[in-house]
Amino acid sequence: MxxxxxxxxxxxxxxxxxxxxxxxxxxxxxxxxxxxxxxxxxxxxxxxxxxxxxxxxxxxxxxxxxxxxxxxxxxxxxxxxxxxxxxxxxxxxxxxxxxxxxxxxxxxxxxxxxxxxxxxxxxxxxxxxxxxxxxxxxxxxxxxxxxxxxxxxxxxxxxxxxxxxxxxxxxxxxxxxxxxxxxxxxxxxxxxxxxxSGPPLVYAAIKEIVREAEDKKFQDTMDQITGSKFETVKRLYSSEDQLEGAKAFAEKRDPVWKGR
Structure with a gap:
């Protein structure tokens, strides 16, 4: 079929x-x-x-x-x-x-x-x-x-x-x-x-935050973010891409995102 x-x-x-x-x-x-x-x-x-x-x-x-x-x-x-x-x-x-x-x-x-x-x-x-x-x-x-x-x-x-x-x-x-x-x-x-062409780890963090925040108060969600409760955010902040974004900005070039 x-x-x-x-x-x-x-x-x-x-x-x-x-x-x-x-x-x-x-x-x-x-x-x-x-x-x-x-x-x-x-x-x-x-x-x-x-x-x-x-x-x-x-x-x-x-x-x-x-x-x-x-x-x-x-x-x-x-x-x-x-x-x-x-x-x-x-x-x-x-x-x-x-x-x-x-x-x-x-x-x-x-x-x-x-x-x-x-x-x-x-x-x-x-x-x-x-x-x-x-x-x-x-x-x-x-x-x-x-x-x-x-x-x-x-x-x-x-x-x-x-x-x-x-x-x-x-x-x-x-x-x-x-x-x-x-x-x-x-x-x-x-x-x-x-x-x-953008940073996939950032997209993942955005989607998880938006999804989890839908039925929560603002401060509760912010506390979860700052408390490293979201896996996507934790992964982003410890990633090569996070460092690459800062380096690319300082070096005035386009970043190369690897998703890791």
Whole structure:
């Protein structure tokens, strides 16, 4: 059988393409494959940045495969190591992920995009959380959206399931940048190359701090940092890269990051 996920690797960048015609919907088996792909990305020391996108020009991902559910896929079944879509519950993912939303992103597809660190959208991309219409809950979005955009807007999107376009998504801060459809992947790769050229140990520290600080008070998180409670921060402060950054600055040259 053809894999529902295609990957392309260039240097420290991994492109992950959800390719499950006709609409790139995710069933349990696909979610497990995606989880393994992202777990391998997390654990590969040579990979620094990932891009997630959808095959074709119409759909990024419409989320949960309702046809598969009707045929027996349980909504509370085994989604794999990373939870639904392989990203949103993957432990210790301390590398940046870019979502290149190339079309419709609704339900779990929007939740998948929200699991990335940066979201780029094609100018024709549209978004919605229509779970309310199928009698279920957009659980991950219910957790994430009210923390990221104004509460009343998040609740409107969750309670009505209405569609909104890329411009509105950018206006609320859901999307970072909008690009013409034929330029989206080039822009995503340019962004990935820029990030991949940076210090990977710093990125790891940023991601762990942001993740751990989400439900903590400011001072509690700062105490953890200064108390060397974060493994990524401890590793950074004792690394060759930390010294290289200072040397490069003093010598007025570009640093050479080794990730160690």
């Amino acid at each position: 053809t894999s529902p996920v295609r990957t392309r690797r260039e240097g420290g960048i991994l492109e992950v393409t959800l390719d499950r015609p006709k609409a790139n919907a995710i069933d349990l088996a696909t979610s497990r494959v995606m989880g393994q792909v992202f777990a391998d990305f997390r654990d590969d020391p040579d990979l620094r940045v990932a891009i997630i996108t959808g095959a074709g020009g119409k759909f990024f991902c419409p989320g949960w495969d309702l046809k598969a559910a009707a045929e027996g896929d349980a909504v509370d079944g085994d989604y794999g190591v990373g939870g639904f879509g392989g990203l949103q519950e993957l432990p210790n993912l301390n590398k940046p992920v870019i979502a290149a939303v190339n079309g419709i992103a609704c339900g779990g597809g929007l939740e998948l995009a929200l699991s990335a660190d940066i979201i780029l959208a094609a100018d024709h991309a549209t978004f919605a959380l229509p779970e309310i219409r199928s009698g279920t809950v957009a659980d991950a979005a219910s957790v994430k959206l009210p923390k990221r955009i104004p509460y009343h807007i998040a609740m409107e999107l969750l309670l009505t399931g209405r569609w909104f376009d890329a411009e509105e998504a950018r206006g609320w801060g859901i999307v970072n940048h909008i690009h013409p459809a034929d330029q989206l992947m080039d822009q995503a790769w340019d962004m990935a190359r820029l990030i991949a």
